[in-house]
Amino acid sequence: MTKMTLGKYMPYNSPIHKLDPRVKILTLIFLMVPIFLSFPNPETSFILYGVMAIVIYIIMRMSHVRLSMIFKQLKALWVMMLFVSILNILFIKDTKYGFIAIGNQGFIIAVKALYDTLYIIIRLVLMVSLTTILTATTKPLDLTFALEWYLTPLKVFHFPTSEVAMTMTLALRFIPTSLEDTERIMKAQSSRGVDFEHGKLMEKLRAMVSLIVPLLSSAIHRSDDLADALEARGYNPDHKRTHYRQMKWGFKDTGALLLSLIFFAGFITLAAMKIDVFIWIKGWF
Numbered sequence: 001m002t003k004m005t006l007g008k009y010m011p012y013n014s015p016i017h018k019l020d021p022r023v024k025i026l027t028l029i030f031l032m033v034p035i036f037l038s039f040p041n042p043e044t045s046f047i048l049y050g051v052m053a054i055v056i057y058i059i060m061r062m063s064h065v066r067l068s069m070i071f072k073q074l075k076a077l078w079v080m081m082l083f084v085s086i087l088n089i090l091f092i093k094d095t096k097y098g099f100i101a102i103g104n105q106g107f108i109i110a111v112k113a114l115y116d117t118l119y120i121i122i123r124l125v126l127m128v129s130l131t132t133i134l135t136a137t138t139k140p141l142d143l144t145f146a147l148e149w150y151l152t153p154l155k156v157f158h159f160p161t162s163e164v165a166m167t168m169t170l171a172l173r174f175i176p177t178s179l180e181d182t183e184r185i186m187k188a189q190s191s192r193g194v195d196f197e198h199g200k201l202m203e204k205l206r207a208m209v210s211l212i213v214p215l216l217s218s219a220i221h222r223s224d225d226l227a228d229a230l231e232a233r234g235y236n237p238d239h240k241r242t243h244y245r246q247m248k249w250g251f252k253d254t255g256a257l258l259l260s261l262i263f264f265a266g267f268i269t270l271a272a273m274k275i276d277v278f279i280w281i282k283g284w285f
């Protein structure tokens with residue numbers, strides 16, 4: 001299995017890989033928006049988040065993206081999640097859903113704070129999962145074409161659609177490259193005796209300087225090489241672009257888009273009408 005990093009394309013012949021990139025971007029939006037919707041109560045929220053997780057897991061299985069890959073992407077977010085959790089516990093004192101008393105000093109943890117923390121963690125996991133699926137199943141060049149296609153109406157206002165699409169794609173493409181460079185430089189500096197994990201604050205800062213300086217130097221050299229390569233190939237953003245590969249919208253693309261639209265409409269309806277799914281399901285039993 002090829003090592004997975006955020007933004008890196010994974011070459012497989014899955015049904016998700018074969019979809020038109022325009023469909024995948026639109027589907028990503030339709031699946032991403034419900035993540036941020038507000039529902040009547042925590043029980044309903046967790047039930048619907050569970051439905052979202054199941055749908056995303058099915059898509060992951062279809063596209064050969066493993067759960068271990070998602071957890072690797074989340075490593076960099078654990079510190080932020082912990083920080084947000086501590087802030088919620090300390091500052092959210094809304095006892096709408098009750099509270100938990102800690103010790104005899106009057107310190108309480110609002111249940112709402114725990115709910116809000118779980119919401120943030122679940123949303124982050126779902127967002128990273130969807131983004132990983134998109135970048136793992138879509139070539140950077142195909143993403144450029146799709147983004148440029150969506151931005152085409154803005155050309156009427158002289159908006160630089162080609163430049164924006166190219167910039168976004170290059171930025172996305174440089175994420176895995178930068179991560180690989182960071183890992184390589186850290187190993188090289190560690191072999192020279194640099195300790196990134198132990199020591200006082202100033203020692204850690206000096207260690208980070210030994211990482212950041214060569215990383216920036218490497219990024220600048222890569223940018224220069226990329227600019228030379230684009231110039232050598234005659235790239236000119238002011239000229240009309242032609243594409244070797246043509247995007248073709250097929251029956252499967254329409255089906256995938258309709259399914260994502262139904263999913264989107266269902267969640268929007270539940271949120272807008274404040275339907276309590278928990279009570280609804282409870283009534284069945």
